[in-house]
Amino acid sequence: MEEAAERKGSSSLPVLPWMRNPIDISTFDVCPLNLLPFLDPRLEEALQKMGIASLFPVQVAVWQETIGPGSFERDLCINSPTGSGKTLAYALPIVQMLSSRAVKCLRALVVLPTRDLAVQVKEVFAALAPAVGLSVGLAVGQSSIADEISELIKKPNVEGGICYDPEDFSQKLQGSVDILVATPGRLMDHVSNTKGFTLEHLSYLVVDETDRLLREAYQSWLPTVLQVAQCCNDNIFPFAGNYPSTFGSLKTIRRSGVERGFRGKSCPRLVKMVLSATLTQDPSKLSQLDLHHPLFLTTGEKRYQLPEQLKSFKVICESKLKPLYLVALLQSLQGDKCIVFTSSVESTHRLCTLLNFISDLKVEIKEYSRLQRQSIRSKTLKSFRAGKIRVLVSSDAMARGMDVEEVRNVINYDMPPYIKTYIHRAGRTARAGQSGRCFTLLHKDEVKRFKKLLHKADNNSCPLYPIPLQSVESLRSIYTSALEKLKESVESEMHRKRKVQLKN
Numbered sequence: 001m002e003e004a005a006e007r008k009g010s011s012s013l014p015v016l017p018w019m020r021n022p023i024d025i026s027t028f029d030v031c032p033l034n035l036l037p038f039l040d041p042r043l044e045e046a047l048q049k050m051g052i053a054s055l056f057p058v059q060v061a062v063w064q065e066t067i068g069p070g071s072f073e074r075d076l077c078i079n080s081p082t083g084s085g086k087t088l089a090y091a092l093p094i095v096q097m098l099s100s101r102a103v104k105c106l107r108a109l110v111v112l113p114t115r116d117l118a119v120q121v122k123e124v125f126a127a128l129a130p131a132v133g134l135s136v137g138l139a140v141g142q143s144s145i146a147d148e149i150s151e152l153i154k155k156p157n158v159e160g161g162i163c164y165d166p167e168d169f170s171q172k173l174q175g176s177v178d179i180l181v182a183t184p185g186r187l188m189d190h191v192s193n194t195k196g197f198t199l200e201h202l203s204y205l206v207v208d209e210t211d212r213l214l215r216e217a218y219q220s221w222l223p224t225v226l227q228v229a230q231c232c233n234d235n236i237f238p239f240a241g242n243y244p245s246t247f248g249s250l251k252t253i254r255r256s257g258v259e260r261g262f263r264g265k266s267c268p269r270l271v272k273m274v275l276s277a278t279l280t281q282d283p284s285k286l287s288q289l290d291l292h293h294p295l296f297l298t299t300g301e302k303r304y305q306l307p308e309q310l311k312s313f314k315v316i317c318e319s320k321l322k323p324l325y326l327v328a329l330l331q332s333l334q335g336d337k338c339i340v341f342t343s344s345v346e347s348t349h350r351l352c353t354l355l356n357f358i359s360d361l362k363v364e365i366k367e368y369s370r371l372q373r374q375s376i377r378s379k380t381l382k383s384f385r386a387g388k389i390r391v392l393v394s395s396d397a398m399a400r401g402m403d404v405e406e407v408r409n410v411i412n413y414d415m416p417p418y419i420k421t422y423i424h425r426a427g428r429t430a431r432a433g434q435s436g437r438c439f440t441l442l443h444k445d446e447v448k449r450f451k452k453l454l455h456k457a458d459n460n461s462c463p464l465y466p467i468p469l470q471s472v473e474s475l476r477s478i479y480t481s482a483l484e485k486l487k488e489s490v491e492s493e494m495h496r497k498r499k500v501q502l503k504n
């Protein structure tokens with residue numbers, strides 16, 4: 001709906017009342033760890049081991065709203081630029097709040113739209129949680145479902161290795177993680193099919209990249225999670241105080257709310273934190289989250305904000321010379337780590353193949369898109385993180401959330417269709433206060449539309465990045481032969497595909 005409004009040139013969706021008076025994150029300063037109130041010393045040590053000496057403004061703002069008196073009384077909606085540190089902003093308070101838990105069971109669920117992103121977020125939790133005796137699981141389909149189940153569910157401790165009653169067996173299955181990071185599809189597999197997997201003790205739900213996750217239903221994961229959590233509350237509520245022994249220790253703890261500052265209340269609710277660099281303001285989408293007195297935290301007054309240290313440039317060229325301009329631009333970057341975004345998985349593949357035929361580019365170039373198997377994508381990402389691959393040609397699969405050190409440049413080979421797309425693509429650089437550049441290749445007919453698009457993020461400064469015609473001209477003969485090779489490669493790929501189809 002928001003994209004449709006953007007296409008029509010209007011941005012006039014009604015703003016919800018609670019969004020009109022937000023907490024401004026930009027008024028917060030960074031805070032050294034030793035000055036952060038209530039921070040568990042074990043977590044302080046873990047943060048130091050991660051190389052973190054102080055918290056960023058969004059982390060301080062969220063900490064203030066979640067830790068200490070009145071902790072988590074309201075659900076939080078956080079809109080903060082790419083690379084501003086939103087992951088730690090939710091991970092730290094959740095780990096601190098769960099650090100005093102008495103019984104191991106699944107209390108916090110973090111949902112992300114892609115597998116690589118979930119893996120990345122799990123690593124942040126994994127660097128913190130063990131310091132306070134918590135464990136973190138991953139449900140993304142990276143390993144076989146059986147392996148995943150054995151990670152998430154503790155085997156029953158059956159006396160003498162014999163279990164006579166199957167019902168008894170399933171009752172004894174218990175979760176073995178406190179925090180789960182998941183993608184919606186695999187989460188739903190576990191909710192529906194995994195014995196012993198339960199969300200009934202869930203206290204915290206994080207929906208990261210909210211606008212992306214709300215755009216697609218993903219097997220109705222959100223209503224299901226909310227319903228399951230709600231059902232459990234409803235189930236506990238009527239018996240509150242009546243049958244403590246029959247409910248066992250877990251439900252007693254949850255019911256009396258000793259862990260979350262709900263002492264005296266019969267039934268603690270599921271706390272939600274939703275985040276994005278481009279948080280939706282669409283009331284119909286936000287209503288799906290069933291937020292409780294939501295508190296809106298945003299940076300500055302503008303709806304969309306680019307990282308402060310990001311510089312945007314345009315490169316104007318004729319469409320048929322675009323690949324040549326790209327090569328000349330890559331040459332001018334002299335092997336700096338870089339991501340090149342295209343508009344589709346097919347053009348990602350074609351462009352990457354073409355670039356690899358241009359021998360003048362003496363750097364390792366690989367593609368990253370949903371056209372590839374996950375195992376290949378993960379391997380590529382690993383090499384890119386390690387710096388072996390210097391140029392990654394990618395579809396928008398890489399646009400959101402991915403955090404790769406030392407990416408100083410992003411290139412939009414194809415102009416992004418929406419400001420949100422620009423923000424997420426450009427946001428792969430200029431992270432954590434570092435500087436970065438985003439170049440957009442444009443045909444002269446696209447310039448006006450692009451200017452309008454950037455204006456939505458209040459960015460009126462996008463100078464021309466000069467590519468000397470001479471360096472483009474000098475590439476022509478190499479380009480012609482690379483194009484020939486590309487043609488041959490595409491034909492042989494098609495031939496291979498046809499053969500496979502015939503076999504099947």
Ligand SMILES: Nc1ncnc2c1ncn2[C@@H]1O[C@H](COP(=O)(O)OP(=O)(O)OP(=O)(O)O)[C@@H](O)[C@H]1O
Nearest residue numbers: 052054055056082083084085086087277401403432
């Ligand atoms: N307090 C901190 N001190 C130093 N580095 C930090 C701190 N907090 C986060 N970082 C680093 O900043 C980078 C960006 O963090 P993160 O990925 O959480 O950003 P984000 O806001 O979620 O971005 P995006 O919107 O693109 O997902 C990461 O490399 C992270 O390790």
